[in-house]
Structure formats: C-alpha cells, structure tokens
Amino acid sequence: MTAQSYKILSIFAWDITIKLYKFMSKFVQEFKSFAMRGNVMDMAVGVIVGGAFGKIVSSLVDDILMPIVGSFTGGVDFTNLAVRIGEANIKYGMFIQNIIDFLIIAFCIFLMIKGVNKLSKKREEQPAAPPAPTKEETLLTEIRDLLKNK
Known part of the structure; x- marks a missing residue:
C-alpha cells in the first residue's frame, strides 16, 4: 500500500468513528430518557418488591401452611409426594405447593388492586x-353590597 492509500483509509476510518460516536451518543441519550421515565422506574421497583414478596409467600406456604395441612392428612409431607413412572419422577406434591403459592399471591394482588381502585374511585367522586x-x-x-346598604 502506498502512503496515499493509508491516508485515504485513515480518513475513512476517522469518518466512520465519528459517525459511530454520534450514533452511540444519541442511542445512550435515548436509553437514559427511557430508563429514567417514571413508569420504568416504578416497574423496576415493582419487580424487586414482587420478588421479595414471592419469597415471603413461599415461606408462608412451605413453613406454615403445608405442615398444618400435612398434620390434617396424617403427617404427609407434600414436598416428598411423587410418583415414579419408569425413569421419570413426577413430583405432584411440589406442584400442589406451587399452586397454593400462586393462589395466595394472586389473592394478595387482587386485594391490592381492589384497594387502589377504591382509592382512585374516592378521588373521582370528590367534587371539585x-x-x-x-x-x-x-x-x-x-x-352590589354597597348599593344594598344605601
């Protein structure tokens, strides 16, 4: 390659670098504005709180409710209930516990949504x-008042 070829390539590479920098700067700015909007931040907080809430409900089911249910069913531990079919081990006891987990979480979410709807309805009903x-x-x-007094 000649010196002029290197010069053309370096100008071309520099031009591409500048365009890429401008594109990435714009991309980063758009992402910042998207990520800092209220809805995205609320959703992130909701996911984190939801994960923690799920652990609490799982503990409630695993450590409190299922032992009580097990005592009514003759001391059966639901986590160990399974059926073996060939090489497959079907753990229907864990499935039952997960259904109970889901029902409790769904019920709590229902109660929260019902409360939020009730609050928003009260705000709407208040006359302006x-x-x-x-x-x-x-x-x-x-x-008018001055004229009445005369």
Missing part, C-alpha cells in the same frame, strides 16, 4: 372545589 371568583365578580359583589 368551586373556582375562586374573578376580580370582576368580586368588584361586582362589592358594588
């Missing part, structure tokens, strides 16, 4: 405060 009188209305009221 009457608008404050304008300067003209205030002056006219004062004039």
Whole structure:
C-alpha cells in the first residue's frame, strides 16, 4: 500500500468513528430518557418488591401452611409426594405447593388492586372545589353590597 492509500483509509476510518460516536451518543441519550421515565422506574421497583414478596409467600406456604395441612392428612409431607413412572419422577406434591403459592399471591394482588381502585374511585367522586371568583365578580359583589346598604 502506498502512503496515499493509508491516508485515504485513515480518513475513512476517522469518518466512520465519528459517525459511530454520534450514533452511540444519541442511542445512550435515548436509553437514559427511557430508563429514567417514571413508569420504568416504578416497574423496576415493582419487580424487586414482587420478588421479595414471592419469597415471603413461599415461606408462608412451605413453613406454615403445608405442615398444618400435612398434620390434617396424617403427617404427609407434600414436598416428598411423587410418583415414579419408569425413569421419570413426577413430583405432584411440589406442584400442589406451587399452586397454593400462586393462589395466595394472586389473592394478595387482587386485594391490592381492589384497594387502589377504591382509592382512585374516592378521588373521582370528590367534587371539585368551586373556582375562586374573578376580580370582576368580586368588584361586582362589592358594588352590589354597597348599593344594598344605601
């Protein structure tokens, strides 16, 4: 390659680098504005809280409810209930526990949504405060009152 070829290639590479930098800068700015919107942040908090809540419900089911249910069924431990078919081990006891987990989580979400809907309905039902009188209305009221007093 000649010196002129290297010069053309370096100019071309520099041009591509600048275009790529501008594109990435714009991309990063768009991503920042997307990520910092309220809805995305609310969703992230919801996912984190939901994960923690799921662990609490799983502990409630595994450590409190299922032992009580097991005591009513003659001390059966649901986590160990399984059927062996050939080489497959079908753990229907774990499936039952997961169904109970799901039902409790769904019920709690239902109660939360019901509460939020009730609060938003109360806000809608509250009548709006009457608008404050304008300067003209205030002056006219004062004039009317003065005329009544004469």
